[in-house]
């Protein structure tokens with residue numbers, strides 16, 4: 001996309017308007033994509049350093065050890081910083097901007113046949129707010145206090161007194177504002193800019209997923225913004241929103257007014273953070289749905305039930321949050337309530353996953369790279385989801401809470417789950433975005449090692465967690481006797497993690513190679529039905545389509561009996 | 574690039590883009606202030622009985638009552654400004670918008686005296702959880718007023734009037750959409766006033 | 773609001789706006805006076821919130837035109853208000869539940 005920088009000297013101003021402060025949803029989508037992929041890589045590197053520390057506690061960190069001071073050994077505080085920043089960056093700067101900012105921005109207008117988002121300037125503002133938030137977050141590493149080290153959950157009272165948190169909070173306020181602007185825009189775009197004939201039940205699953213996701217962001221993020229403001233007040237103005245009376249630190253009573261409650265933070269935080277889980281997974285489910293239908297050459301099985309399940313999922317995600325708080329001393333009545341809602345919310349997820357599995361039945365599947373990632377997503381997300389059930393039940397959660405089991409669980413959902421779906425999406429829509437095909441060989445070289453090493457990292461976490469090893473220990477649990485039986489897995493997991501990093505090389509090479517030397521792609525390389533494939537590849541600047549679009553049919557009319565080809569585009573009358 | 578439904582309503586939804594947009598934005602604002610109101614109730618229940626009432630009595634009810642009336646007036650003049658545009662009377666629009674701007678300045682001035690009065694008596698956000706939530710809620714509300722004020726000044730000065738000459742309908746829509754935001758700010762105050770000052 | 777208002781019907785609107793303005797002013801005075809009544813705390817909260825809700829409905833209904841607004845916006849707001857109450861009351865109830873009084877949370881309200 002950035003290849004015509006050679007005429008950059010002639011049209012200096014033009015270049016900036018076109019590629020930097022552009023209001024074209026496609027350019028903004030690509031900006032989001034590049035920025036968030038870089039953040040994902042950065043978040044991954046933080047994790048690699050942590051994994052070294054866990055596998056070989058107290059030894060010198062190779063390559064980057066000099067950053068960490070004398071001997072290149074990671075101090076516990078630094079480990080805490082890396083942990084907090086890994087979570088924050090991966091979720092708020094990596095996956096959400098990639099799934100909603102990049103994919104949503106680029107594809108939603110195309111999938112509904114629109115020329116752009118409803119508010120193009122707001123769209124650019126949303127990207128730049130995100131960018132500034134990201135820069136502030138990263139800058140905290142270079143501040144005298146260092147980066148935040150209270151975990152991505154930032155539980156008070158610790159977070160109110162621990163170094164680095166102020167910058168974290170300010171950055172979060174930027175990121176939340178950016179998400180709000182972006183998701184507002186997506187909702188209005190989907191409601192208002194659908195082309196004639198594109199009724200709600202004809203919308204593709206990806207657009208549906210973005211629609212529900214945007215509502216979650218609009219309604220669940222503001223309470224976290226409120227909470228961030230309160231915590232900022234606690235740190236800067238000396239208030240006691242989250243600090244109880246008589247708080248004792250290092251053996252002395254802290255000089256504060258008191259009267260606050262740490263639980264208030266947990267409620268406001270998890271009111272966002274549970275819906276956030278669905279913000280992470282719904283776009284992924286949407287992407288996988290598109291790719292499954294396309295590569296099985298069959299209509300998605302149970303399209304309507306999937307759509308209703310997504311809506312129900314979004315709705316229910318607002319009333320389950322306290323399953324993260326069973327250990328706060330909540331009584332049985334409320335535990336039972338939240339445990340029940342949690343079990344109920346697993347039903348729509350299972351409906352969606354089952355529909356996807358059934359969609360495979362009897363299909364003549366094309367095993368190309370996007371499809372491999374989408375297929376791998378199904379069992380990986382399945383493992384992630386099913387291991388969540390014991391955490392949603394109050395009794396078993398008491399044992400498993402804050403162990404590596406939890407880490408294993410949500411990483412299965414997000415890493416081989418969401419990230420695989422996002423990889424699938426990149427491979428699938430790359431020809432549309434750039435007009436070039438990606439290499440299948442390199443794609444498979446990316447997929448298979450990634451799948452193996454993902455499991456190599458996260459599967460042993462269940463073993464460690466079931467043995468009771470706590471998360472967030474800088475030494476990985478060496479100092480605990482009950483951990484001794486399972487600690488040998490640490491080295492295995494860390495090596496898997498490093499290998500996972502290496503397996504991303506084919507992906508990066510593939511992107512650049514395809515961009516410059518890739519085979520040219522036509523409009524519809526996958527023979528797909530949805531509207532974005534009616535636009536030229538890449539779509540025209542500012543107007544997207546070169547013909548007038550009208551929709552006549554539902555989203556996935558593959559292998560219709562009697563039709564002359566095995567797919568009928570939505571736009572065909 | 575021509576984005577549809579900027580001026581004319583879409584047939585099946587009956588809406589223009591900006592109106593739907595502002596309502597979704599206001600929905601998120603409801604949740605933002607909702608989070609803070611939730612904090613208020615949470616803290617009030619955790620406080621010693623009578624504590625919140627005692628601290629609330631430090632606040633000046635007359636000042637807040639005047640401010641309530643000022644804000645309601647600004648809201649009414651805002652809707653009158655929009656109605657004037659609907660009746661194609663631009664000079665009246667400028668007058669009513671001017672009143673709205675004046676009202677918000679009065680509101681901010683009174684708020685300034687309220688805050689400085691508190692600080693003069695050594696009352697700070699850190700004094701107590703009531704004062705903490707009082708300053709946070711009203712402070713955030715004041716930020717909303719200031720934000721609105723900036724937009725109103727933009728609409729008051731001639732830079733924005735070109736649009737009225739070229740696309741009067743779109744200009745009227747902008748005022749309506751901004752008006753919705755301004756009424757919402759008034760709405761928040763309608764709840765803040767009894768909750769913080771009177772209870 | 774549809775845009776085919778002629779000036780005459782707009783003037784009807786203006787009359788309504790002024791009436792609402794008057795009502796809001798009166799209700800402001802009422803709520804201040806009510807706070808001087810010798811009411812128990814819960815009665816006082818109840819009364820003040822009722823008055824505030826009436827004022828809010830007037831602003832929403834007339835200034836913000838909600839009474840003639842499209843269904844889609846109404847539904848978005850209904851959903852928001854639902855989640856608003858979820859966010860206010862569920863933390864409260866679970867917090868009372870922390871104190872070990874699970875079945876009688878409403879007494880505290």
Ligand SMILES: [Cu+2]
Nearest residue numbers: 274321323324
């Ligand atoms: Cu959860």
